[in-house]
Amino acid sequence: MPTSVDYSGYFQQMLGGVSITVQMLLWSFVISLAIGTVFGILRTGASGVVQIPLTIYISIMTGVPSLLILFIIYYGGSGVLTALLGYDRSFDVSPFSSGVAAIAMVNAAYVCDLVHGAIRNLPKGQFEACTVLGLPRFHAWRLILLPQVFRLALPGLVNIWIIILKETSLVSLVGLSDLVTVAKTAGGATSEPFVFLIVASFFYIAMSTLTVPLANRLERRLNRGQTPVGA
Amino acid sequence: MHFDLSLAIASLPALFHGLMMTICLSIFVLLLGIVFSVPMALARMSKRRSLAWPALVFVIFFRGTPVLVLLYILYFGIAQFAWVRESFFWPLFADPFGCAVIGLALNHVAYMTDVVRGSLLSVPRGIAEASLALGIPERKVFLWVRLPLALRYGIRAYQNEVVGFIKGTAIVSVVTINDLTAVANGIFQETYDPLTPMITAAVMYWIVVNLVRLGFAGLDRWLNRHHAPEPASRTRTRKAAVA
Structure with missing residues (x-):
């Protein structure tokens, strides 16, 4: 029967796994937020040249399992890149980058839907006022419209953040040593898989629970100036 | 690197077999979700703490844990305990299909609890109060007034959960289930394509x-x-009738 001292090494490895999981989470979220916001803005335009590919993209990303998209990028990605960019170089797709790419691509589609919905819920006068004041479009979006969009889209974005946190666990299936991989290996080595897996699940629960107060603070900040008089 | 149409056609029967597994698994778990989520939602909304707290803990735990970790816990984790292996339920946990169904169902029911709860809460209070005032027993008000209305309010959220859940089943190959993703992966390993x-x-x-x-x-x-x-033609005849 191993003592608790023997486990300390494994728990240190798990901290390393946590760091990889958190890095995956941050990269995937930031990239999906950026791409999703741009797509959401493009989606409000009327031009079919942009709308049709965007509709196809969103339909694929919301209709196919993330795991399969991850597999396609990880196993098929280097071949596609080589074919696209020339056979004289070879491209290695790392588990980390393909994981970030897959999760970001899938969730960008969901962010796009959210942002698009939020833009449509903005009062029309906001757009008209920007035009009347002669604000360049970039500044209008950056200073006037997007801050309001993010206020409206915040609850959905918090949801996506939690979904991405859990989706990062998929990268353990293409060989990245994230928290789940480490917990599984440590469980196998000590024949105490339950303990390590439960610790891992508590990390995910703690992370998503911690999100709630942080999201509330962010919401208060984004809602400043929105409080009705007398409330 | 290109899409090999003849290989795709040749592998269709195997992939269909995997698809059937995915669909069977999904239907099984979706039925479990329908059966268990209403009582769980009622427990979660109960004024009695002895019911509401366990339901809340259930939802937080099984919603917060990734399905992959949940499957590992069920498939590898609890087998280490002798009392589980000696228990009556062991055949269920020893079987990959049983593990997959239980793991997916726990996650799905946890999500569904909130879907059902949200739908029930969105039914206007006045409707239930009016029914009670009319002397309809509370049980019947729930069954014939609140539940049908909640179904209507909750159908969108339910659709999202069902779609998300079906996509989530792609992960069951980790407990050796030959679902669609597993079959595709197997063909890849045979053909290197x-x-x-x-x-x-x-x-x-x-x-x-x-x-x-x-x-x-x-x-x-x-x-x-x-x-x-209303269809245009009917509207027109009505207008004519009014005129």
């Missing part, structure tokens, strides 16, 4: 997901048929 089997499988998932979406759109129209705009 990752794109063809996986893109074919992706197309199959896409079709299933969109059939589900179409079905829900039809159900939604049917449930809200009293809101549907």
Whole structure:
């Protein structure tokens, strides 16, 4: 029967796994937020040249399992890149980058839907006022419209953040040593898989629970100036 | 690197076999979700703490844990305890299909608890109060007034959960279930061609997901048929009648 001292090494490895999981989470979220916001803005335009590919993209990303998209990028990605960019170089797709790419691509589609919905819920006068004041479009979006969009889209974005946190666990299936991989290996080595897996699940629960107060603070900040008089 | 059409056609029977597994598993778990989520939601909304707290802990734990970790816990984790192996339920946990169903169902029911709760809460209070005032027993008000209305309010959220859940089943290959993703992966390992089997499988998932979406759109129209705009011809005859 191993003592608790023997486990300390494994728990240190798990901290390393946590760091990889958190890095995956941050990269995937930031990239999906950026791409999703741009797509959401493009989606409000009327031009079919942009709308049709965007509709196809969103339909694929919301209709196919993330795991399969991850597999396609990880196993098929280097071949596609080589074919696209020339056979004289070879491209290695790392588990980390393909994981970030897959999760970001899938969730960008969901962010796009959210942002698009939020833009449509903005009062029309906001757009008209920007035009009347002669604000360049970039500044209008950056200073006037997007801050309001993010206020409206915040609850959905918090949801996506939690979904991405859990989706990062998929990268353990293409060989990245994230928290789940480490917990599984440590469980196998000590024949105490339950303990390590439960610790891992508590990390995910703690992370998503911690999100709630942080999201509330962010919401208060984004809602400043929105409080009705007398409330 | 290209899409090999002849390989895609050759692997269709195997992929269909995997698809059947995915669909069977999904239907099984979705039925469990329907059966267990209403009592769980009622427990979660109960004023009695002895009911509400365990339901809340259930939801937080099984919603917060990734399904992958949940499957590992069920498949590898609890087998280490002798009392589980000696228990009556062991055949269920020893079987990959049983593990997959239990793992997916725990996650799905946790999500569904909140879907059902949200739908029940969105039914206007006045309707239930009016029914009670009319002397309809509380049980019947719940069954014939609140639940049907909640179904109508919750259908969108339910559709999202069902679609998300079907896509989530792709992970069950980790407990050695031969679902669509596992079959595609197997063909890749035999042929060293990752794109063809996986893109074919992706197309199959896409079709299933969109059939589900179409079905829900039809159900939604049917449930809200009293809101549907009247057909143009009928409107015209009515106007004529009024004039």
